[in-house]
Amino acid sequence: MQIFINTILVGLSSGAIYSLMSLALVLVWRSTRVVNFAAAGQAILSTYIGYEAMSSMHNYWLSLPVAILAGAGISALVEALVMRPLAKRSKGTPVEAIAPVIATLGVLGGIRSLAGLIWGNNFIQYTSPLSSKGYTIGQTTIPFSPQNAAIVIGAVVVMAMFAAIFKFTRLGLALRAASFQPEISRLAGVRVDRIRTIGWAFAGAAGAVAGALVTPTSYLSPNSLDLLLVSGFVAAVIGGLESLIGAVVGGVVLGLGFAFILQYIGTSVTFSAAFIILVIVLLIRPQGIFGRRSGREA
Amino acid sequence: MTLKVEQLHVQHGAITAIEDLTFTINEGELVTIIGSNGAGKTTLLRALSGLLPVSAGSASWKGESILGKRPEDLVRRGIVHVSEGKAVIPELTVAENLELGGIWRKDKSDVAAATAEVLELFPRLGERLKQGADTLSGGERQMLAIGRSIIARPQLLLLDEPSLGLAPLIIEQIFAAIDALRHRLGLTVVLVEQNAMSALSIADRGIIINLGRVVGSGSAQALLNDPALRSAYLGY
Numbered sequence: 001m002q003i004f005i006n007t008i009l010v011g012l013s014s015g016a017i018y019s020l021m022s023l024a025l026v027l028v029w030r031s032t033r034v035v036n037f038a039a040a041g042q043a044i045l046s047t048y049i050g051y052e053a054m055s056s057m058h059n060y061w062l063s064l065p066v067a068i069l070a071g072a073g074i075s076a077l078v079e080a081l082v083m084r085p086l087a088k089r090s091k092g093t094p095v096e097a098i099a100p101v102i103a104t105l106g107v108l109g110g111i112r113s114l115a116g117l118i119w120g121n122n123f124i125q126y127t128s129p130l131s132s133k134g135y136t137i138g139q140t141t142i143p144f145s146p147q148n149a150a151i152v153i154g155a156v157v158v159m160a161m162f163a164a165i166f167k168f169t170r171l172g173l174a175l176r177a178a179s180f181q182p183e184i185s186r187l188a189g190v191r192v193d194r195i196r197t198i199g200w201a202f203a204g205a206a207g208a209v210a211g212a213l214v215t216p217t218s219y220l221s222p223n224s225l226d227l228l229l230v231s232g233f234v235a236a237v238i239g240g241l242e243s244l245i246g247a248v249v250g251g252v253v254l255g256l257g258f259a260f261i262l263q264y265i266g267t268s269v270t271f272s273a274a275f276i277i278l279v280i281v282l283l284i285r286p287q288g289i290f291g292r293r294s295g296r297e298a
Numbered sequence: 299m300t301l302k303v304e305q306l307h308v309q310h311g312a313i314t315a316i317e318d319l320t321f322t323i324n325e326g327e328l329v330t331i332i333g334s335n336g337a338g339k340t341t342l343l344r345a346l347s348g349l350l351p352v353s354a355g356s357a358s359w360k361g362e363s364i365l366g367k368r369p370e371d372l373v374r375r376g377i378v379h380v381s382e383g384k385a386v387i388p389e390l391t392v393a394e395n396l397e398l399g400g401i402w403r404k405d406k407s408d409v410a411a412a413t414a415e416v417l418e419l420f421p422r423l424g425e426r427l428k429q430g431a432d433t434l435s436g437g438e439r440q441m442l443a444i445g446r447s448i449i450a451r452p453q454l455l456l457l458d459e460p461s462l463g464l465a466p467l468i469i470e471q472i473f474a475a476i477d478a479l480r481h482r483l484g485l486t487v488v489l490v491e492q493n494a495m496s497a498l499s500i501a502d503r504g505i506i507i508n509l510g511r512v513v514g515s516g517s518a519q520a521l522l523n524d525p526a527l528r529s530a531y532l533g534y
Contacts, residue, residue, distance in 0.1 A: 170401055173390075177398050180389045187347065187381060189373035189402035189450060 006143050007263045008256065013148035015255020017217075019155040020210030021225070021232025022239065022247035024203045027162060028075075029241050031179050031199020032087075038078060038104040039207050040229035041111030046071030046204065047211035047220055048119055051126045060128045060216075067212045068205045075204020076197050078107055083200070084193060115222040123224075128216035151213045155248055158206050163244045165202075175199050234274045238281045240291025249289055253277070300325040300486055301346075301454060306355035308338070308345050308510070315341040316510040319355070323503075328480050328487040330497035330504045330518070338510035339490040340382060343456045346488075347379035348372050359454055374402060376453035382462055382490075384439035386446070388432035392423055395431050395442050399449030409449060416445035419475055437468035441475070448479060454486045461493040469493065473500050498522050 021039065028036040050067025054060055082103055090099040130146040166172035177185040178192045179199070186192050210232075211225060218224065235254045239246025257277040261269060269276075281289065301323040308316040316338045323329045331339050344350040346357055348369040357365050359377060369379065386395050396416065400409035417424040420441040426434065431442060440460055447455060457476065461469040477500040480487050491497035498504055498518040506514040506527065514527060521527050 170397075173394055173397060174401055177387050177390060177394075177401075181385075181387045183349065184381065184385050184387055185398070186349075186369040187373065187379050187385070188398045188446060189370050190398070191370050191402075 002140070003263065007259045009142055009144040009148075010263075011256035011259030012252060013144055013151060013255070014258060015235075015252035016148070016152040016155040016248075017210070017214050017228065017251070018231040018235040018254050019248040019251030020151070020158065020206065020213065021228045022235035022251045023155070023158055023162070023244060024207035024210060025232055025236040026239070026241060026244060026247040027203035027206055028200060029179075029236070030166070030244075031175050031203070032079070032083065032100075032196050033179055034083065034100045034104065035233070036104045036200075036203065037101065037229065037233075038107035038111065039203065039232070040225040041108040041115075042071060042074050042078065042204050043207035043211035043225050044115055044220075044222060045074055045111050046208035047126065047215050047225075048115055050208070050212045051124060051215075051220060054126065064209075064212050068208045071204040071206075071208025071211070072201040073204070075207070076201040078204075079197050079200035082107060084196070112222045119222070121221060123219040123221050126212075126215045126220045128213075130216070132217055147213075147217055151217075154209050154213045155251070158209055159244050159248045162202060162206070166244065171195075171198065231274060234278045237278060238288055240288030242288075243290035246288060246290030253281070253289070300360050301357075301488070303346070303357045304355055306342070306345065306357060307353045308341050308350060309353045310341070314510060316345065319507065319510060319512060321505050321512060321515065323486060323488060325486055326484055327502045328477075328485075328489060328500060330489040330491055330494070330501040331507060332491065332494045332497065332504050332521075333507040335492070336509075337507045339507060340458055341510075342507070343379055343381075343458050343488065343490055347377060347456055349379070349381075370402070373450055376451070377456070378447045378450050378452035378454070379456040380443050380447045380458060380460070382458040384436055384463075385443045386431045386434070386439045388430065390431055391427065392429055392431055392434070392442060393427040395446055396423070396427075396449060399446035403450070408451065412449045412451060416448050419448075419478065420445055435468075437464050437472065440464065440468075440472055444472070444475065444479070448483070452485060454488070455480075457487060457489045459490060459492065461491060461496060469496055473497070476500060495522075 024039045025036060028034055046067045049070040050063045053066035054063035057063060083100055086099055086103050090096045128147060130150050132145045132147045134141045134143050134145050166176060174190045174195045178190055178195045182192045214228065231254060235250035236247050238253055239250030254274060254277060258270065258273060261273045304320050306316055306319040319342065331342065333339050341350060345352050346364065348367050352365050356363060364372060364377060396413055400412065403409050422438055423441055423445055431439065434442060460472050464472065473496050479485060489497050489501065498521055501518040504516065504518055504521040505512055
């Protein structure tokens with residue numbers, strides 16, 4: 001029984017990590033209908049900036065808002081300087097749908113190289129004051145630490161905050177409208193370009209939270225969030241790609257799936273397990289857990 | 299005169315979609331633009347609302363040029379375009395689609411008043427406020443698209459094929475609503491339609507275009523009574 005509970009705890013904490021990256025991907029998807037593979041690169045860059053802030057201020061908690069602001073700014077710049085001109089230039093061409101996705105892969109590579117040039121390819125410790133040692137209950141140490149708790153809380157807070165913005169504010173309505181029907185939104189008076197940049201900034205902030213919370217559990221290098229990107233993408237698709245709650249639930253489903261496979265099957269199938277879980281979920285529910293089917297054709 | 303279009307020229311790549319198009323529309327008039335498929339009707343509206351670039355000519359609304367402006371800026375100047383194809387956002391609810399119409403407006407009490415007026419005109423929308431717009435029928439979607447445009451408090455309404463794909467009874471209701479709105483709000487309306495009979499039945503004037511040029515114009519009644527035009531554009 002203890003092993004079962006421990007497996008669930010491991011699954012929940014890793015699921016929360018995937019959820020954070022998944023949220024960053026879903027936020028961009030909801031704003032511009034683009035799968036942003038550069039999310040990992042943007043998160044890496046903002047985490048390095050957070051690391052620099054911590055090095056100079058000697059305070060992890062003060063470095064966190066610096067990383068978040070940097071993440072938002074980097075993401076907004078990527079949208080304004082790369083994605084927006086690209087979308088305009090590729091409009092009506094055969095590569096209109098695929099060009100933005102390829103561009104995000106290019107941005108990912110570019111940011112990685114830039115990080116390598118500035119900070120080198122060494123593993124850097126970006127430590128938080130929270131312990132990564134599991135809580136002790138009675139005589140037993142469980143595989144769930146204060147840092148894991150911070151990650152879970154971070155994922156829930158980010159999800160709740162952005163879900164509230166999307167659902168209850170005019171900005172959220174404009175973000176949703178601009179992503180679904182940019183032309184109709186423009187004709188309704190929505191400043192679509194500006195709104196899209198804000199959507200990317202939100203996603204960059206979410207990715208920065210992911211980077212700053214997750215990195216203390218391992219290390220920082222130009223490639224250290226790559227696997228998280230894959231897991232975040234799978235989690236986002238499982239959740240329906242559209243839903244912020246789905247992003248978190250998708251992350252948790254993936255985290256739990258990984259944990260049980262690792263515990264009861266073995267490490268040899270770990271990487272392929274993500275895609276097996278993805279295929280199983282999509283076969284049962286093609287629109288993802290929280291995705292919606294299209295409505296009446298009229 | 300309030301809408302003045304002079305020698306307008308619009309290119310689609312190598313194709314000339316509109317050539318030397320000139321007309322004027324007076325304040326409070328409802329003018330229908332008639333023409334066959336490919337005549338340039340939709341292109342004209344898209345150019346006037348800032349969706350398409352214009353290669354030559356001029357267009358002004360109340361003396362100020364409207365060319366080269368973005369659609370979202372023209373909306374703030376009272377020029378609202380309801381594009382063809384039941385222009386709603388299916389992924390949003392009916393209430394959210396309506397809210398979108400006034401999203402940029404600061405006068406929230408007038409947005410609420412305008413929304414109430416729309417719901418009075420189209421009570422079916424009021425019954426479906428929480429439904430997704432994708433669950434609406436074609437006619438209801440068109441009502442929603444027009445309703446959303448009214449919440450922006452337009453002065454000049456550009457309507458593109460509001461009858462497209464609708465049943466005759468629904469078309470009648472939509473045109474009656476356009477006529478009522480136009481009189482109630484003192485709107486200037488440019489109505490692009492292939493359903494020329496219905497459009498002329500509520501219009502003051504008609505302008506006939508073919509291959510991007512004006513080939514005829516006159517009062518709605520005169521056009522309805524012109525045998526040559528009836529045969530060419532009204533099909534009887």
